[in-house]
Amino acid sequence: MAILPRSLVAQTSLSVGCFFSDSNCLSLAKAPANSGRIADERFSRIIEHAHAKVPFYVDRLRPIPRHIDTLEYLATISVTTKDDVEAHFPDGMTDDSDPADWRMMSTRGTAQRLITIQGFAKRDAVRAAQLRSLRLSGGYRPGMPMVEIPPEICEIVCGEEGEQEQGVLSHAWGMLRRGQLRDKKAVRDLRGLVERHWILNRKMYPGFGRHGSHPPTEVLDEYLLRLRRDRPYVLKALATYLVAIARHIHTENLPPLQIPVIKTMGSRVTPGQRPLLEQAFGGVYWDDYGSAEFGAIACECEHHNGLHVFDDFFIVEVVDAEGHPVADGQRGWIVVTDLMNTTMPLIRYKIGDVGVIDHQPCACGRSGPRITVEGRAHDTLVDSQGGWRTTDDVVDFLEQCPGVVAGQVCALGSQRYELTLIEDTHVALDQEALREQFAEWIGGQPTVKLQTATTLRPEAGGKFRYVRGDLERSSNHGSVG
Numbered sequence: 001m002a003i004l005p006r007s008l009v010a011q012t013s014l015s016v017g018c019f020f021s022d023s024n025c026l027s028l029a030k031a032p033a034n035s036g037r038i039a040d041e042r043f044s045r046i047i048e049h050a051h052a053k054v055p056f057y058v059d060r061l062r063p064i065p066r067h068i069d070t071l072e073y074l075a076t077i078s079v080t081t082k083d084d085v086e087a088h089f090p091d092g093m094t095d096d097s098d099p100a101d102w103r104m105m106s107t108r109g110t111a112q113r114l115i116t117i118q119g120f121a122k123r124d125a126v127r128a129a130q131l132r133s134l135r136l137s138g139g140y141r142p143g144m145p146m147v148e149i150p151p152e153i154c155e156i157v158c159g160e161e162g163e164q165e166q167g168v169l170s171h172a173w174g175m176l177r178r179g180q181l182r183d184k185k186a187v188r189d190l191r192g193l194v195e196r197h198w199i200l201n202r203k204m205y206p207g208f209g210r211h212g213s214h215p216p217t218e219v220l221d222e223y224l225l226r227l228r229r230d231r232p233y234v235l236k237a238l239a240t241y242l243v244a245i246a247r248h249i250h251t252e253n254l255p256p257l258q259i260p261v262i263k264t265m266g267s268r269v270t271p272g273q274r275p276l277l278e279q280a281f282g283g284v285y286w287d288d289y290g291s292a293e294f295g296a297i298a299c300e301c302e303h304h305n306g307l308h309v310f311d312d313f314f315i316v317e318v319v320d321a322e323g324h325p326v327a328d329g330q331r332g333w334i335v336v337t338d339l340m341n342t343t344m345p346l347i348r349y350k351i352g353d354v355g356v357i358d359h360q361p362c363a364c365g366r367s368g369p370r371i372t373v374e375g376r377a378h379d380t381l382v383d384s385q386g387g388w389r390t391t392d393d394v395v396d397f398l399e400q401c402p403g404v405v406a407g408q409v410c411a412l413g414s415q416r417y418e419l420t421l422i423e424d425t426h427v428a429l430d431q432e433a434l435r436e437q438f439a440e441w442i443g444g445q446p447t448v449k450l451q452t453a454t455t456l457r458p459e460a461g462g463k464f465r466y467v468r469g470d471l472e473r474s475s476n477h478g479s480v481g
C-alpha cells in the first residue's frame with residue numbers, strides 16, 4: 001500500500017481503537033499551546049496525590065503545603081535517587097490504585113536496574129509522547145514504515161518498549177477462549193498489539209548478538225540487504241548498530257541508503273557521529289530523549305539545537321550535586337518530574353544522565369526549555385582540573401584518533417585508566433602516540449594502559465558501555481545512580 005493511504009487508514013484505526021478503549025492517547029499526542037498552565041495544574045495535582053497516597057512522598061513532601069498552584073516549590077523538594085526508589089519499592093513508592101491495572105517497567109540501565117510501575121493513564125501518556133516525538137522530529141505519521149533494531153536482551157520484563165511481545169492473533173484467540181471480550185484490560189492490550197504490529201507498521205530486526213559491537217562484513221551486508229528491501233521511513237536502532245552499519249557503508253564505498261529519518265533507541269549518538277550516519281543512511285539524524293521510567297521526554301525540532309521537553313508531561317531540570325538548579329549552559333545532573341504517573345509518582349528524580357539546559361526561546365518559536373543530554377553520570381570522567389568529560393566527549397575523542405575505530409575507557413581511580421581499542425584495519429595505530437594524546441587530554445600525570453580487541457561486548461541489558469567514569473565516585477554527595 002502506498003504511504004499516504006496507509007497513513008490515513010492507520011490514523012483512522014488509531015482513533016477508533018482509542019475510542020473503544022477509553023484512551024486519550026491521540027489528543028494527548030498533540031502538543032498543547034498552553035503547556036505552561038497545564039504543567040502548573042498537573043504539578044499541583046501530582047503533589048497533592050503524592051502527599052496523600054504515596055508513603056515515601058508523604059514524608060518527603062511534609063515541608064511544603066499540600067495544595068499549591070505553581071511550580072515555585074519545586075526546587076525546595078529534595079531529589080529522589082534510585083537508591084530511594086530501591087529502598088521503598090514497591091509499597092512505599094506506589095499509591096493505593098488497583099494493582100490489576102499496573103504494569104512493571106524495567107530500566108535497561110548499565111549501572112543500576114530498577115522497576116517502575118505505570119497505570120493505564122501513564123501508559124496512555126507514554127504512547128502519546130512517543131507519537132508526538134516521532135511526529136515532531138522527522139514528520140513520521142502512523143502507517144509509515146519503520147524499522148527498529150533494539151538492544152538485544154532476553155528477559156521476561158521488557159524495558160523501554162514496554163510489554164512483552166505477543167502476536168495480535170494469539171492474544172485475540174486467548175481473549176476469546178477465556179471469554180474476555182468485554183474485559184477492559186484485555187481489550188487495551190489487544191489495542192496496543194494491533195497498534196504496534198498492524199497500524200504503526202513497525203518491523204523489528206534482531207541485534208548483533210554474539211558478534212558484539214563489530215560484526216563481520218557478511219553480517220553487516222545482511223542488514224543492508226534487508227534495509228534496502230524494507231525501505232523504512234524511520235530507522236530507530238541502538239547507536240552502536242547504527243554506527244557499525246554506517247561505517248561499513250562508508251569504508252566499503254557502498255551506495256548510501258535512502259532512509260529519511262534516523263533515530264537512536266536506548267543509547268546515545270555523539271555529535272561527532274552524526275555526519276557519518278546522515279551520509280550513509282541518506283537522511284537526517286533526529287535526537288530524542290527518553291527512558292524506561294518515563295517514556296519519551298524530549299525531542300529535537302528542525303533546528304537541531306537541543307531537545308524540546310514535553311513540558312506538559314514532564315518538568316526537567318539540570319542540577320548540581322546538592323540538587324540546586326544550575327545556570328543555563330552549565331553541566332549538571334538531569335532530574336525529571338513525571339506529571340503523568342500517579343501510580344508511582346517520581347518527583348525530581350535523578351535519572352542518572354548529565355547534560356545542560358537552555359531556557360531561551362528556540363528559533364522554531366517554541367518557548368519551553370531545551371535540554372542537551374551528554375551521557376550517563378556513571379560514565380563521566382573527571383579530568384585533572386575537575387572538569388567533566390562526558391561519554392560524548394570520550395567517544396568523539398577516541399574516534400578521531402588515527403587508527404582507532406572505537407574504544408572503551410575505564411577509570412580505575414587515582415589517575416589510572418584502561419583503554420580498550422578496536423583498531424582500524426586501514427590505518428596503523430601508534431599506541432605510544434595515543435597514550436600521550438590521551439594523557440594530554442585528561443590532564444595531570446595519568447597511567448594509561450592500552451589493549452586492543454576485535455569487538456566490544458554489550459552489558460547484560462544489551463547496551464554497550466563506552467566509559468566507566470569516576471564522577472559519581474569523586475562526588476562527595478552520595479550515589480546518584
Ligand SMILES: [Zn+2]
Binds near residue numbers: 301303308362364
Ligand atoms: Zn525548536
